[in-house]
Each structure stands twice: as C-alpha cells, then as structure tokens.
Amino acid sequence: MSIYSDLFLTFSKIGSFTLGGGYAMVPVMEREIVDKKGWLTQEEFTDILVVAQSTPGLFAIDMASHIGYKYRGVLGGIVGALGVALPSIVIILLIALLFQSFKDNIYVEKIFMGIRPCVVALILTPCFRMAKSAKITKYNCWIPIVCALLISLFGVSPIWCIIVAGIVGFIYGKYLTTRQ
Amino acid sequence: MIFLQLFITFSKIGIFNFGGGYAMISLIQDEVVNKHHWLTTTEFTDIIAISQSTPGPIGINAATYTGYTAVINAGYPEWAAVLSAVMTSLSIMWLPFILMISISKYLIRHKDSLAVANIFTMLRPTVLGLILAAAIMLMNVENFGSPTDSTFEFIVSCTIFILSFVGTRMYKVHPILMILLCGLAGLIIY
Incomplete structure (x- = not known):
C-alpha cells in the first residue's frame, strides 16, 4: 500500500469512528499515529497539539493536516485533512438527501420538537467545563x-x-x- | 451568486475559528442564519443535533449540510447541491491549512512564547462568550414554542431543557443518549 493511501485510510478511520468531534480524536490519533504507525514521535505529536490549539480552523482538521504535513510534506497534509473530513461529508450528505424527503413527516417533526431544547442545553453544558480551562x-x-x-x-x-x-x-x- | 457567497462565508468562518466546534456554532449561526438566511433557526438547531450524533467535526458537518440546503432552497437541482456541499466543506479548510503550513515551524519554535500566551488569555474567555451567545440565541420561539400561543409546547420544552442540562452536567449522561431520550420524549408527548 502506498504511503498516501495508508495516510488517507488511517485518517478516514479516525474520522469515521470518533463521535463528539475535535478533542475526542486526540487519544485515538495518538494511538494510531504514534504507537501503531510510528509516523511521529511523542514529542512531535505534542508539539503539533499545541500548534493546532493556537491556530484557527477546525481542531481535527488542523491536527490531521499538520500530522500529514510533518510526515510527507504538503501533499501529505492535504491527504490527511481530506481523509479525516471525508467520512463526515459523506454521512451528512446522505442524511441531507434523506432528510429532504422526511422533514415534513409529522413523526420526524415531533422527534425534533423534543430534541431542539436538548440541543440548547448541550451547547450550554460544555461552557461550565470550559470555564475551568479558560481560567475564568x-x-x-x-x-x-x-x-x-x-x-x-x-x-x-x-x-x-x-x-x-x-x-x-x-x-x-x-x-x-x-x-x- | 450563491456558490461564491458560500465559498467566501465558509472561508471566513474557517480562519476566524479559535476554540473548537462549539465556538464555531456561534460563527456559523451569525453568518448562515442571521446574515444570509440560508437556514432557519430550527434547521440550524436540527443540524447541530445531527452533528452531535454523527462522527466527525461539527464544523464540517454544518458546512456540508448548509452547502447542500442553501443551494436546494435557492432552486438548484440536487447534483448542484451535492457539489456545493463538498465545495463548502473544503472552503472551511483551505485557509487554516495554508496558514498552518506557513507558520508551523515558527509556532513550534516559539510555543512557549509570551505573546501567543497573552493573546490566548484574552481569546479563551471570549470564545466562552461566543458559545454562551449561541445558546442564548437558540432560546427562541422556534425552538421552545411561545409561552402565550403554544403554552403546552413551551412548558414541555423548558422541562426538557432543564432535564437535559442537569442530566449532562450533574449525572454525566452521554450527549447522544440525551438526544435519543429527548427525541423519544417528543414522539410520545406531542
């Protein structure tokens, strides 16, 4: 298997199996990239983590593109970023296509009427956890x-x-x- | 031209996003719902619910969905919407990527730099404010029902909101389980 397809598959695996986005991916990436594949040393990984936290953009994408870049240059970075993003794009596209025909369904509407207030609470909850790390x-x-x-x-x-x-x-x- | 607007808007969201997915909710909401009216508040809230229950970064999920829905709502055929969804997802990624490649060496060398640390002592509380704002702006008639016109829905919504908050905050209920429970509650109650 070529290096790039290995890079792509590794990151799309990480992308498809991590729920909760961003920070939930860090331990999975560390295990795959540092322990299993040995593409980066522990120290390099930690450096990248710090940089990804202080540069703009999506955390998971930053991590993936930076790891790919460090390992195989610009093309490696692009392959890593696309690998981690592709599963989300495909899943959401499928849902969007399905949802288009389901959204006027009365039962779907009832379900979402229950979910909407919950979503607001789910946005509010991490605020309290983050207040600690933001040193409020x-x-x-x-x-x-x-x-x-x-x-x-x-x-x-x-x-x-x-x-x-x-x-x-x-x-x-x-x-x-x-x-x- | 909706495709160009989507590209510019999501490039902007990408480069100004510090502090992860939740902070991004505020940026996307401001541009997509308040400014461009590509999505309604309820559509936007539904996307967040879907994003939280599917794998992958919330920013990509929201970008894909917005790229698709905005183009469908503008009357284009489905294949154009699929293309737009892919393009919108890529637009959120390219600027941070170029920036990262150009300054990564500098940042690694200066990772303990005072200037970066000082910028972040201000940015972190601000990002928290962004997330609070997103939550406040979603507490509206579309998501909770009106206290006067649809009192029943309003009371049910407030109860679900409080239970979800207590459940995830105090009892560490998993967000996806919480979403499933609330969906079930909606199905039974309404």
Missing part, C-alpha cells in the same frame, strides 16, 4: 458575559469579538512585559 475568575468573568450580550442582543459579529480580544491580549501582554 471573578476578575475576568465579565469578558464572556459582555461578549455574549454584544453578540446576542446587539448583533455584533463574533468575528469582531475574536479580533478585538486578540489585539487587546497582545497589547496588554506587551504592556506587562515593558512594565517589568
């Missing part, structure tokens, strides 16, 4: 609150919140280092 204290808890209000009440684009936060963080950091 009584001094900075105003940031998420103000940001949420700006977006939901005043229609400010989330993109602006990201840009402003990045710039403020950078300038504040500069200010801290010059003061020392």
Whole structure:
C-alpha cells in the first residue's frame, strides 16, 4: 500500500469512528499515529497539539493536516485533512438527501420538537467545563458575559469579538512585559 | 451568486475559528442564519443535533449540510447541491491549512512564547462568550414554542431543557443518549 493511501485510510478511520468531534480524536490519533504507525514521535505529536490549539480552523482538521504535513510534506497534509473530513461529508450528505424527503413527516417533526431544547442545553453544558480551562475568575468573568450580550442582543459579529480580544491580549501582554 | 457567497462565508468562518466546534456554532449561526438566511433557526438547531450524533467535526458537518440546503432552497437541482456541499466543506479548510503550513515551524519554535500566551488569555474567555451567545440565541420561539400561543409546547420544552442540562452536567449522561431520550420524549408527548 502506498504511503498516501495508508495516510488517507488511517485518517478516514479516525474520522469515521470518533463521535463528539475535535478533542475526542486526540487519544485515538495518538494511538494510531504514534504507537501503531510510528509516523511521529511523542514529542512531535505534542508539539503539533499545541500548534493546532493556537491556530484557527477546525481542531481535527488542523491536527490531521499538520500530522500529514510533518510526515510527507504538503501533499501529505492535504491527504490527511481530506481523509479525516471525508467520512463526515459523506454521512451528512446522505442524511441531507434523506432528510429532504422526511422533514415534513409529522413523526420526524415531533422527534425534533423534543430534541431542539436538548440541543440548547448541550451547547450550554460544555461552557461550565470550559470555564475551568479558560481560567475564568471573578476578575475576568465579565469578558464572556459582555461578549455574549454584544453578540446576542446587539448583533455584533463574533468575528469582531475574536479580533478585538486578540489585539487587546497582545497589547496588554506587551504592556506587562515593558512594565517589568 | 450563491456558490461564491458560500465559498467566501465558509472561508471566513474557517480562519476566524479559535476554540473548537462549539465556538464555531456561534460563527456559523451569525453568518448562515442571521446574515444570509440560508437556514432557519430550527434547521440550524436540527443540524447541530445531527452533528452531535454523527462522527466527525461539527464544523464540517454544518458546512456540508448548509452547502447542500442553501443551494436546494435557492432552486438548484440536487447534483448542484451535492457539489456545493463538498465545495463548502473544503472552503472551511483551505485557509487554516495554508496558514498552518506557513507558520508551523515558527509556532513550534516559539510555543512557549509570551505573546501567543497573552493573546490566548484574552481569546479563551471570549470564545466562552461566543458559545454562551449561541445558546442564548437558540432560546427562541422556534425552538421552545411561545409561552402565550403554544403554552403546552413551551412548558414541555423548558422541562426538557432543564432535564437535559442537569442530566449532562450533574449525572454525566452521554450527549447522544440525551438526544435519543429527548427525541423519544417528543414522539410520545406531542
């Protein structure tokens, strides 16, 4: 088997069997890439993890393309990214095709009427878990609150919140280092 | 031209996404539901439910579905919608990919850099705000029913919401199991 098809198949396997997206994939990738295939060392894998967390884009795609890139250059990166994305694209396309004919079905509508409030709760739950890793204290808890209000009440684009936060963080950091 | 708009919009969503799938929900919602009206709130909520119960990153799932639905709603045939779904999914990936390749060496060398750390001390709480905003904006009449016009649906929805929150937060019920239970509840109650 050629290196690229091996790369593609390994990542599409990871893509098709990991529910819950992004971070759920990390241990699976580590086992496949570092332990089984030996494409990267543990240290290289950890480096990539750090970089994927600090670059924009989908975490799983970032990881896959970066691992592929590190192992076999640009083409390896493209193959890795496509491998991890393809199962999702195919599954969702099949569901979209099916859903088109099912969506006016009264039972499907009843099921989704029950699911919709649950989805809102499922978005809210990780906020509390993430508050810990984002180091939210009584001094900075105003940031998420103000940001949420700006977006939901005043229609400010989330993109602006990201840009402003990045710039403020950078300038504040500069200010801290010059003061020392 | 809807194809070009989808391409530009999802490229933008890709490059401004820091902080994973949940943060991306807010970005997609803002562009796809609020600005371009490609999907209704209920369609969008249904996609999140489907994304959470199928494998793969939520961003890809949402991009694929939006690319398909937006083109179908605009009156194009099915094959065009399938092409658009694939194109939309790829548009979310290409900019971060180029950026990653160009700065990965620099980032690995400076992974303990103060500047990057400082930017992220501000970005992390902001991303949390983005997710909160997504949840707030989904608490609407379309998803919960109206307290005056459809009181029964509203009360059932609020109960499901509270039970789902307590279930996943306090009792660590798996999200997919929670979705299945709530779907079953909807089928029985309504």
